[in-house]
Amino acid sequence: MEHRREGTVVRALRRFLVTDPVPAEVELRCELCATPLPPEHPHLVQVAQRRLLCTCGPCGVLFDNPGAGGGGYARVPDRVLTDPGSTLTDAQWDALQIPVGLAFFLHNSVRGAVVACYPSPAGATESELTLTAWADGIGASGLAAQLVPDVEALLVRREPRTCLLVPIDACYRLVGLVRLHWRGFDGGQEAWAAIDDLFAELGGRARPC
Numbered sequence: 001m002e003h004r005r006e007g008t009v010v011r012a013l014r015r016f017l018v019t020d021p022v023p024a025e026v027e028l029r030c031e032l033c034a035t036p037l038p039p040e041h042p043h044l045v046q047v048a049q050r051r052l053l054c055t056c057g058p059c060g061v062l063f064d065n066p067g068a069g070g071g072g073y074a075r076v077p078d079r080v081l082t083d084p085g086s087t088l089t090d091a092q093w094d095a096l097q098i099p100v101g102l103a104f105f106l107h108n109s110v111r112g113a114v115v116a117c118y119p120s121p122a123g124a125t126e127s128e129l130t131l132t133a134w135a136d137g138i139g140a141s142g143l144a145a146q147l148v149p150d151v152e153a154l155l156v157r158r159e160p161r162t163c164l165l166v167p168i169d170a171c172y173r174l175v176g177l178v179r180l181h182w183r184g185f186d187g188g189q190e191a192w193a194a195i196d197d198l199f200a201e202l203g204g205r206a207r208p209c
């Protein structure tokens, strides 16, 4: 029974977090009003269905304030935050039991719990996260205190040790990059170059919390 429940959760996360890359020649359209979209556009999370939606600016504005739009949609914010004063120790990292050097943590309001995921060639995979490992480690950070449920995540990397509060769509991008580029056991150069680029971009946008 426990096993079945977990299988359902992992499938749900995959459906939630995996977005297939859209070929450049396919025109993106707002998923609420069908207006053509530029490459940079707002995203919404359809919370109960755990889906990410691309929207135009005006449709995104409707959901700017938490609870404003209703209908179970939440606007994905733009902010990236860092906390220069705190970092995870090796012991705290090891306690998270993440099999690759990358993970992200989100507060899922449907489950009422923090979920730990790591990117894998199969998509976003959920990791066992004990409450102790969360509460004594990254969950005690100033960044964790700011995490908005469903639309933001704490993104961590082992080497170089990095912890950022990011919009959840950055995690979708990370999962997509890993699915596209990961080769073999350790990922290979191409995958890590793409991951480095994403972290450099996010780090460049980050403000101290």
Ligand SMILES: [Zn+2]
Binding pocket: 030, 031, 032, 033, 034, 035, 055, 056, 057, 058, 059, 060
């Ligand atoms: Zn629209």
Ligand SMILES: [Zn+2]
Binding pocket: 041, 042, 043, 053, 054, 055
């Ligand atoms: Zn989009």
